[in-house]
Amino acid sequence: MKEGPDIARVAALLGDPARANMLTALMSGRALTAAELAQEAGVTPQTASSHLAKLEAGQIVVPRKQGRYRYFTLSGPDIVEALEILMGIANRVGHNRVRTGPKDPELRKARVCYDHLAGDMGVALFDGLAKRKLIESNINGVALTPAGINFANTFGIDLDGLRAKRRPLCRECLDWSARQSHLAGSFGAALLDRFYDLGWAGRMPESRIVRFSDAGEKSFRDLINP
Amino acid sequence: MKEGPDIARVAALLGDPARANMLTALMSGRALTAAELAQEAGVTPQTASSHLAKLEAGQIVVPRKQGRYRYFTLSGPDIVEALEILMGIANRVGHNRVRTGPKDPELRKARVCYDHLAGDMGVALFDGLAKRKLIESNINGVALTPAGINFANTFGIDLDGLRAKRRPLCRECLDWSARQSHLAGSFGAALLDRFYDLGWAGRMPESRIVRFSDAGEKSFRDLINP
DNA sequence: TTCATAGTTCGATGCTAATCGAAGCATTAA
DNA sequence: TTAATGCTTCGATTAGCATCGAACTATGAA
Incomplete structure (x- = not known):
């Protein structure tokens, strides 16, 4: 028995629709609050809070507290890379999903x-x-x-x-x-x-x-x- | 509502330990049979069959039938890239797992x-x-x-x-x-x-x-x- | 034909995780 | 202090899915 990186754990964190939506939103590079991320993901604040706790524990996102807001950013450029590649794969194999785009x-x-x-x-x-x-x-x-x-x-x-x-x-x-x-x-x-x-x-x-x-x-x- | 790539679906396919083990084994570049992959993943053939069906439906792996064997390979170099990046992330954040290494x-x-x-x-x-x-x-x-x-x-x-x-x-x-x-x-x-x-x-x-x-x-x- | 092997399907089981309502905590504004 | 807002915790519900035993199909060997 040896040590090895636990791919599955990281992938599972990206593998939930609500979390994937949040992370995609964070690809903009801006720090977003928990409420904003909840809206992006289309879930209630409670659910978002639970997801964000998981993402934080898994060190996929990093929180920064400012007043009564909590701003989240991706924990590193490797996360962006992973998301980009996964997007590419999803597109190649034709896995698409309806999603609200920006209205502005x-x-x-x-x-x-x-x-x-x-x-x-x-x-x-x-x-x-x-x-x-x-x-x-x-x-x-x-x-x-x-x-x-x-x-x-x-x-x-x-x-x-x-x-x-x-x-x-x-x-x-x-x-x-x-x-x-x-x-x-x-x-x-x-x-x-x-x-x-x-x-x-x-x-x-x-x-x-x-x-x-x-x-x-x-x-x-x-x-x-x- | 618009179309977008379904990251979560792809990531979820990589996000199960048994499947991740199989895919990691396939990174060798060699085509492996269902039984070999079952062993790599540490699950029974039935379970492996179920996983492989999912991976095949999701076009993560490609099967090739030869006699009574079914050989599987990764569906493209982008899958390897994704796995490499996920490995890197898992390592960076310290998500490790015990895993059997090669005995030979x-x-x-x-x-x-x-x-x-x-x-x-x-x-x-x-x-x-x-x-x-x-x-x-x-x-x-x-x-x-x-x-x-x-x-x-x-x-x-x-x-x-x-x-x-x-x-x-x-x-x-x-x-x-x-x-x-x-x-x-x-x-x-x-x-x-x-x-x-x-x-x-x-x-x-x-x-x-x-x-x-x-x-x-x-x-x-x-x-x-x- | 008979047997062995590779793989799949089916059904049952049990666990995990996503979800949200309700209530609680923390911070800011008045 | 009181009220409002942002966020989290708790609890209950639900659904999905991984797992495996048992039975079935398909291919190849004797």
Whole structure:
């Protein structure tokens, strides 16, 4: 008898619909209160409290007390990675589920998903890069093409710096809206950062919304429409 | 209401101890029969059959009938990735479990884990590369150092070719024996391939054992002992 | 044909875990 | 102090599911 990591215990924690909903909501990167998470999951506060206690005991989420609120965040980037991969698998095998998407049109248009761009514009970015053959997607995942590497360099993204990080360069991340992918991974995050730096877009405080300026949106359209 | 990937359903399939054991066994890359998987999981054939039916319905495993045997394999590389990440999380948060390791001393010494080297020599390889500062490991994962990139090139590994693949270059994969890591990811796989090419080791047919020649093992020791 | 082996189906059992109403605790506002 | 809000604990209910014995099917061997 030996010691080994208990995969099942971790997976079981992610394997309940209510908890999975909460964790998906936390992928935005924002800290959310217990009540907000209860609403995201569609359960009563009591039930949510029980789930959050389990997630906390399993060190999947980390609580932070502030006044009478308790804010929760994911305990590490590995949790995000796990969720992204599980999303990909679920999509590949066709396990879909009805779920309420964000109602706010601005959220639907462009929002932050952990650290990369999601929403309609996130999907458009993914499709545009694919159409320009800068990225290539197949059953094994996404990768930059040689043309894509060129593009990244001229666009001001330090690929070597990203490669030194542990995170995969490109990863698909599934959007709530429809089964469309947007681009995650360190390259996806770097792209969004670059949009901020170029002044194309900014993040609204206390929200997941990414708001593009008119000129920024035009530049964005030019980028994805060759 | 919208469609979204059903993370919980996939995670729940991985979230049962018996099923997790089976899937971990399948990470070797070999196709295993229902009876072998039952034994790996420590359950009766009936129970295993029920689990395998669920995993098959969920498209986590793929069956292949051959005579009166049914061989199962994982349905894709994304499943391996998910298992590796879950292992990492479980290890990070200290969720360990007693588990029977392989009894065969040869298996314990060096075996294939999917496509990279595991067992004592796999762990030694990981530690050796870390001691030589060719790889660097922290909470975010593993990565090649600049010295490691140099080493890879001189050792005959085409890093650019590996980077073009979708898979992360380096990843930790936890060994059954103790909580020691060995090196997975495309670089881990490439290293093992190189060992084969250099004639240091060969894979035994119908088994997970990797057998090093005497000269090969000596070269291997030199490699990890600066 | 007869026997052995691999695997599945069925049915019964027992345990775990999700759920929510009601009540309690803690913090903030008035 | 009183009231309101955020969250948790308790208790009871319910449902799902893992498990295995027993019986059944399918393939291959003698």
